[in-house]
Structure formats: C-alpha cells, structure tokens
Amino acid sequence: MKPPLGKGNRRDNRKRTHDEDDELDPMDPSSYSDAPRGGWVVGLKGVQPRAADTTATGPLFQQRPYPSPGVVLRKNAKIAAQTKKSGPYMAPISKRGDGSDGLGDAD
Template identity: 55%
Template sequence: HECGPFCRQHWGAGKLKESPNTQRKRLHMLRKYPLPEGWSELYDPGTGRHYYWRQGSEDVSWMPPRHPRAKISLPAEKLRELISDADDGQELDSAGSEEDMLDDDDVPLPPRRSRESASSKGSSHGNSDRRGDRMRSNDLDPMDPAAYSDVPRGKWSTGLEKSNEAKTGADTTASGPLYQMRPYPSPGAVLRLNAGNRRQQSDDEDDD
C-alpha cells in the first residue's frame, strides 16, 4: 500500500536493520542462488528486508533472480502509478514475502498439545452429534395423541388386549377429562370376568 501519515507516525523510519533470523536465511539463499552480473542488493527499512535491483532498469525482485520463486517486476511505486492510471482496483502482488524465504521443510508443525486438543474437540463434537441423533430419534410423533392432548405417551403394547381384561369397549388409555367420556363396562362382562378370576384362584389353590 502507499504509506500515509499514520504509517510515518506509527513506524517512523522503519527497521534500521534486518533481524538476525532474516539475515541468516538471506545469506543462505544467496549462497544457493548468487546474484547474476548487473544485479545489486538493496535494503528496504519499511519491511526490514533486502530486495534486488537490476542496474540501469526498473526491474526489482524480493528474491534473487535465479531463485525458482523469484518474481521480477516493476517497483511498487511504479506499479501504483500504473494501477492508478488504469483504475482497475487490483491489489498489488506482494511478489514474495518473508515466508517465501522458508523452505517447505522449515515450516514447523503445530505443537503436540494443540493437535491433541483439536482431535479431542473433534471427538467431542462427534459424541454430541450422536447424542443429538438419539434425542431426535426420541422426538414425539406428531400423529401420536400424546402430542396434542393430555393422553400419556404410550408404548408398543398400549392398546393391546390382555387375557384377564374384560372386553368392555372402554378406552383404557384415556386420562384426565377424557376419563369421564369412557363407556362403562356391561354388567355381564363384569360378572364373567369375576367368575373367571374366581375359577383361576380356586384352580391355583387345588394345585397347592
């Protein structure tokens, strides 16, 4: 970007010299990719890094020209003028940064504790998802009478006939206000049920 009053007030003259770590990497890179003839190395206090300039031209690069990732371009000031004239609103390509000076092998892995915490978070999310699936599977069926009335929630066996229950025609699952609407069992059904229970009780006593 183009520095304004804030940059000058906040950063002042910039970095007077590069950091020891950056210097070590730069010298190592120059040993692998020495500068061609006609190229010079210059220091940029704004970024705290060196860049490379082809003498007699406006070609510059953040990395040595022989580096595989070197991007030779015009100076940032010249590019800003061209972009301003074209008014295309494109962002400037940084053409490399301090991270570009790192080899792939130099990129550190996250700490072990961070990786373990990330995996534990993933497993906890998985458990919570499974719990959510179980809760959703237990949701009340909207067609179940218990969903829209005072009728208690039934089971699979609710409503099935029982061997020792008289066929009265009454709704044995009704409760609350619905209880008053249940039909009374017929007298004959009650007598037959009581007689059957007495016979069953006497048979049990004879077996003893």
C-alpha cells in the first residue's frame, strides 16, 4: 500500500536544506558539551596509542586496549637508555665457558 500523496510526503523526498543541517540533535554530544560537530574522527589527535590493529582481521580486529608492540618496544628502549646513563644496577653477564662464570654446565 502506498502512502497518500500530499504536501507532507513531498518534504521527505527532497534533499535536506542547509538550515536543517545546522539544527542540533539533542542526542549529539556536541549539542550539550564542548565536543566538536562532525563525523567519527573529528577531535582525534593523530594515531591513538591504544587503537585497534587495523592490519588484523576477524576476531583479532576487536583488539583489547593494549598498547601496540611498537609502542612497548620504544618505551622499553627509552627506559633501557635512561638506566644505562644513571648507572648499572646489575653486573653484566660474561660467558667464558671455563666454569668460572658460575653457570656451570648450563652455559
């Protein structure tokens, strides 16, 4: 069954005007907070450190909010560089192979 023809349906068939786009939606966070108006990516500042892995597919795409492996490696390298500058906390391991290093047959 077709809807009745009339002026009420004519408005639905035409494109939205610019005035209708400027109206604030009460469910839009930008209408009641300082969030910017726009799409999903408005307000994101570059790459998010805990974003999902976009190279993964299937169930792996729904990543938990863990940092990416590259971020972890860079952070570990930065911490290692800082500890080398501040002083050694552990003696370096040297493998001589003659048993004097205390490793015995495990080396």
